[in-house]
Amino acid sequence: MVEMTWNTMDVIMLAIFCEAIVELWRKAAPLQPLRRWLVRITPFLYSEEQTVHMLDCPSCTATHVAFACGILYFFVDIVFVKWIVIALVILRLSNWFHLIFSTIRDIQIDRRIRRK
Numbered sequence: 001m002v003e004m005t006w007n008t009m010d011v012i013m014l015a016i017f018c019e020a021i022v023e024l025w026r027k028a029a030p031l032q033p034l035r036r037w038l039v040r041i042t043p044f045l046y047s048e049e050q051t052v053h054m055l056d057c058p059s060c061t062a063t064h065v066a067f068a069c070g071i072l073y074f075f076v077d078i079v080f081v082k083w084i085v086i087a088l089v090i091l092r093l094s095n096w097f098h099l100i101f102s103t104i105r106d107i108q109i110d111r112r113i114r115r116k
Contacts, residue, residue, distance in 0.1 A: 014073055017085045018066045020092040022058055025065075 025031055038055055039045075045054040054060040072081050 010073065013085055013089050014066070014069055016089045016092050018062055018069055020088040021065045021069070022062045023092075025055075025061055026058060 025035060035055060039053045042053075042055070046052075047054065047057075054064075069085070073085060
């Protein structure tokens, strides 16, 4: 039996990793041909109620990515998987910090313009 140790930092990192994967899946130009191809070959994943394919729905994609990431992270004892998770978490956190600092800078510039 596999022993799982749940660490709060692991869960936070997996949540950020999952969000990064979903954003890359939806917006990264190099992944769009793969996404379009998978949508085309899996018509059974199309939801008539929501009129959207599961791979185009961010919530649906996040659910499947989270499930796969949890399995890989906790049950596959490969250091490479953990390094990928850490790298994408660092990438996503740096994007968020960039957004925060850019917003603060824009507010400061806007205040300086109004003063003059």
